[in-house]
Amino acid sequence: MTGASITVGPAQAPEQAGAPPARIGFEVVPRKGLIGVAVVFVALIVAIAVNKLWPLMFLHVVGGAAWTIIDLFVGLVLGPILGRLSIPARIELTTRLMPKMVLIMPTVVTVALAAGWQLGNKLGFVLTSSPDHGWVVASYVVVGVMAIIALGLLEPANIAVLIELKKPHPRPEVIERLMKRFIYSAGITGLMQIATLVIMTRLASG
Secondary structure, eight states, X not given: OGGGOOOOOTTSOHHHHHSOOOOOOOOSSOTXXXXXXXXXXXHHHHHHHHTOHHHHHHHHHHHHHHHHHHHHIIIIIIHHHHHTSOXXXXXXXXXXXXXXXXXXXXXXXXXXXXXXXXXXXXXXXXXXXXXXXXXXXXXXXXXXXXXXXXXXXIHHHHHHHHHHHHSSXXXXXXXXXXXXXXXXXXXXXXXXXXXXXXXXXXXXXX
């Protein structure tokens, strides 16, 4: 997980060791991606409005699966890989990946939570009379904590890294600290996703 560090080692080239990262042109929020986000949110609104089982189940499963995969990949796979890349390669990867994450993470989190809540209402899981009510409450607690981490820590760190890279003279130490926060947050939520998988499979088999 400490692979997210972008600290410059003494064996690196002088131009890397003494100079901040070069300023790179990119969009913090990819405007073309907003079209896809809008389509997803329209589908979510329609699914909640019609209140049919299949659209809600589809959006909840897809949103939850995407959230789980992204957290596990970023926290447990991408972090160590970043640590083995050169400074220019890390910056290149960051400026290509992170703007997409600005749109993807809030979208999948919102879809998973909103569709899941509506699905719980439709199936009666949220009622205290439901035999699985305790499991549902546990899932809401776990998912709520993950949502706070994703939207309160991960997403702000992501945006802050991109804003820092947009500056005429980005500060490597600031980028390093923010990238660590991003990777750690994704790793924590990725591990917590295991608990949600246990709960969801318990509900599905019950």
